Amino acid sequence: MNTFKKIVVGGAALVVVLAAAGLALTHQGEIAAQTSIPTAEFSPQQIAKGKLLAAMGDCAVCHTAPNGKTNAGGLAMPSPFGTIYTSNITPDAQTGIGGWSYEAFERAMRHGVDREGNYLYPAFPYTAFSRVTDEDMQSLYAYLMSEPAVEYAPPKTALNFPYNVRRGIAAWNWLYLKPGVVKDDEKQPPEWNRGAYLVEGLGHCSACHTPRNGLAAEKTGEFHLTGGSAEGWDAPALTSQSPSPLPWTKADLLSYMKTGFSERHGVAAGPMAPVAHGLSQQSDADLDAIATYLMSYRDADAAPGDAQAMIKEKTATPKLALDAEGYRLYQGACMACHRADPSASTFGVRPQLALSTSLHAASPDNAIMAVLEGVQQPAHADLGTMPAFRHALSDAQIATLLNTMRAQYGMGEWSDLPNQVGKLRKQTAAQSH
Ligand code: HEC
Ligand code: HEC
Ligand code: HEC
Numbered sequence: 001m002n003t004f005k006k007i008v009v010g011g012a013a014l015v016v017v018l019a020a021a022g023l024a025l026t027h028q029g030e031i032a033a034q035t036s037i038p039t040a041e042f043s044p045q046q047i048a049k050g051k052l053l054a055a056m057g058d059c060a061v062c063h064t065a066p067n068g069k070t071n072a073g074g075l076a077m078p079s080p081f082g083t084i085y086t087s088n089i090t091p092d093a094q095t096g097i098g099g100w101s102y103e104a105f106e107r108a109m110r111h112g113v114d115r116e117g118n119y120l121y122p123a124f125p126y127t128a129f130s131r132v133t134d135e136d137m138q139s140l141y142a143y144l145m146s147e148p149a150v151e152y153a154p155p156k157t158a159l160n161f162p163y164n165v166r167r168g169i170a171a172w173n174w175l176y177l178k179p180g181v182v183k184d185d186e187k188q189p190p191e192w193n194r195g196a197y198l199v200e201g202l203g204h205c206s207a208c209h210t211p212r213n214g215l216a217a218e219k220t221g222e223f224h225l226t227g228g229s230a231e232g233w234d235a236p237a238l239t240s241q242s243p244s245p246l247p248w249t250k251a252d253l254l255s256y257m258k259t260g261f262s263e264r265h266g267v268a269a270g271p272m273a274p275v276a277h278g279l280s281q282q283s284d285a286d287l288d289a290i291a292t293y294l295m296s297y298r299d300a301d302a303a304p305g306d307a308q309a310m311i312k313e314k315t316a317t318p319k320l321a322l323d324a325e326g327y328r329l330y331q332g333a334c335m336a337c338h339r340a341d342p343s344a345s346t347f348g349v350r351p352q353l354a355l356s357t358s359l360h361a362a363s364p365d366n367a368i369m370a371v372l373e374g375v376q377q378p379a380h381a382d383l384g385t386m387p388a389f390r391h392a393l394s395d396a397q398i399a400t401l402l403n404t405m406r407a408q409y410g411m412g413e414w415s416d417l418p419n420q421v422g423k424l425r426k427q428t429a430a431q432s433h
Pocket of ligand 3: 266267268269270330333334335336337338353356357358359366367370371375383384385386387389401
């Protein structure tokens, strides 16, 4: 048995034992269904605020199926334990949360328990949402309850034993759920605290950007925000451990969050694209606060580095023979879009690739995913799109291409690359377009 399986099986046994011991303690009652929605209690300001908060929390990103109605649920979320389907959170009384009082909604968001008393899977990031203030929670509720009701019953989640025993999640919560609003750190200025509140609460940045343990819980302490994964992509470290060739500055973070793109680092692709889209709608003050907080995870004194000089250095002279297969593939498939200037060097690449975090990371996954899937839904329409090369290039071709780019940018080859391309190709075949 490989180590991962051992951890998972060991974890499963632990969950079952704890669950059995805790059955009596874990009973959650049903909260009676409300017969009408208290719309008169919602002010227009509250609804508008709730809409922004929902964008910050990416509710619609997870609660909308491909081509489905907004927030009607049914998106399939693969997990190590099986496929989990998101719920309908529109105010439809039968298939959605129309029957949920504020009390029921708040219990789900803070404790991960649905209106009838069933435990919800932590694929729903309630460990982060539990840290939101009452005022923000009420605005979210007001907004969701004022949206159109959609009658749609998403597919039922049916995991294998023991993960289908929802009571087992009580043990998981006992270990990993720390409810309570994000606390201010008195030693820090107000904008830092505001940033911490947004990042650790609704923004749930750590859900993707923090590594997880064998029970799929985020690791804590020194591991916080040091890089995790999502849907086959790596979510790079947001700390000074970032693999980006130039250090991130506060201005870089601001432009990345506002536009989905940073000239000195690259684009928000894959699962980060919809997150960046939600961020771009937030106020300048809140984005500034998030950037202030994230910068405290970095070495503030690091010199920003000169982007133009680095691009020049990385693209000036070809590092391999120009008729090498990797260059030929690049010219045929990529150069039409990825070049700075037609009259520039043969390997003139749009600056963002020469500085791209994906091409400089220790793991090849994001570069592979970008080529396999393309950039179909960028954070903003004016960023342009990139076609998927899944059906145009073989595993070996993608590997040769990427390792040629690595060599050009002064990075060592990624080892075992064709196999890794094959693995990600298989793993993401179902979600491909
Ligand atoms: C990362 C994906 C993800 C995000 C982001 C997300 N949810 Fe969910 N949510 C889920 C999943 C998955 C479930 C179903 C869990 C289960 O079946 O145990 C769920 C369940 C729920 C439920 C319980 C519904 C029911 O009928 O049981 C509520 C309420 C809810 N989410 C509200 C929200 C709100 C509000 C937001 C935004 C602030 C949000 N969710 C963001 C994944 C997500
Ligand atoms: C659903 C998963 C997910 C969530 C939630 C998420 N991210 Fe990301 N993030 C990613 C992925 C994946 C990438 C890599 C994207 C790429 O290479 O194009 C990324 C990249 C980034 C980068 C660029 C890192 C680099 O070095 O290139 C920044 C900055 C970032 N995210 C900030 C945030 C912030 C701030 C939040 C919370 C408000 C957040 N992310 C929430 C998945 C996520
Ligand atoms: C039709 C135009 C087009 C073609 C062809 C194209 N790209 Fe892209 N590529 C883009 C756009 C647009 C982006 C995202 C926005 C940006 O960086 O400006 C992008 C982004 C990328 C990224 C960064 C993704 C990330 O997560 O940071 C990589 C890596 C990449 N392309 C590699 C390639 C390779 C390799 C090829 C050839 C197989 C290729 N591209 C072909 C348009 C294209």
